[in-house]
Amino acid sequence: MSSKKKEFLKADKDLESGNRKRRIVVFSSVIVIVLIAAVIVMIYQGQLAREEKPQKKQATHRTEQATGINYNGQPFIGSTNAPVKVVEFADYRCPYCKQFEDNVVPQLEKNYIETNKVSLYYINYTILGPGSLLAANAAEEVFRQNPKAFWAFHDALFKAQGDEKTEWVTKQLLTDIAKQTVPSLDLKAFQNALDTASNKNAVARDNQMAEELGVPGTPTVFVNGTMIDGAQDYAVLKQAIDQALNKK
Template sequence: MSKKKKSNSNQTFAISVFVGIVVLVGALFLVSKMQDKKTEEVYPTIAGVNQVKVDGFDTKDQPTFSNKDAKVEVVEFGDYKCPICAQWNKVVFPQLKADYIDNGLINFSFINYPFISKDSNLAALASEVVYKTHKDSFWKFQEQIYLKQEDETTTWATPDKLASIAKSVIPNLDEKQFKKDLYKKDAMKQVANDVAIANHYGVNGTPTIFVNGKAVDNPSLESIKAAIDAEINK
């Protein structure tokens, strides 16, 4: 083979390799885009957060143990994938309920702050669907989702699992409809409202507890009780 033919052959091979790489990169990009779209369809980004106007702790649309005459309002910001939230709701919340909620001393509300991973949003949406369609079952659903919480590094809050947890506390639940409701604008808007409130007040982790509009330094029982007692005794 002459040097000229060999050179042409090398050029042709190089061009073929280059074209092959371009095609492969393009194919991988397309696959990645398709996967991103599919992921977004299952685990949606909460839209509209920046368009929400925050005007104080408006908890009228939030799950609440309510006593209108109570001097103290306590608000928890939580993420259902947060292991500390699960522990807080297992250890701290029952004591607050026994000492203050059951005695009518405080209003207690829960606000979503899904920030850990993509399925945090879906878990938050599920809680909003339960609250809207089966309000009396909300706190039982919350208890069960924390009890069935898996490792925070795994994507476990799937539509099927969330529907199964909801079904365990709402025996007559239409699971097919429940899964559809996860993606409706009403639920999206409410979670967007929650996130906007959290951002407005500088929430950057969970659980974060506010007592009469002031953040408690840490979510321990002792700190929260001290803050509540100080407000009651004013």
């Protein structure tokens, strides 16, 4: 083979080697750029996800409430100066609320309310349908007309409670109970309240408060603004009240 041919082949081989190296460099550069871009995208997406992720809400019960209970304008029994406020969120059609009224409230009255240690508030949480709303509207009308008669009407309504699966709450029943328990009842105004749901805003405010407080169902009991698990058991409620009194 001539020397010129050898030189030509060598030059061709060097050219091919150089091209191969350049291709490797270009390919490697592309890979690096793609990796860098991927990392940038991942960082951006992670940051975006953190920004869009909603902040975890603070606990709404078993601790002091972020949204406080508004006691103003709510029916209660007991001294206005009682150091402990107990609140029952309840529904007149709820059978467990009736059990609380029958079994727990009498002990609460005897041991704490009559001794001016506790005031008991009742706040509507109408979760069982139209009958619940009708009953709450009637109770609100009684409270509007004669606050002192509220509890007599309240107790009689729970005593008249029927099967949860039936629509036992009727305008006639509510009217009969009001006639029996409310002195100087303005019957026409009471019946008009039932027909027009004139107290629906007051009931709606109660329901909104319950929702904001994270009330899980009925009955739900608070002691000085703290939700008490298992308060349908008087022993549990008593312990919570005693602890609240010891803090005073």
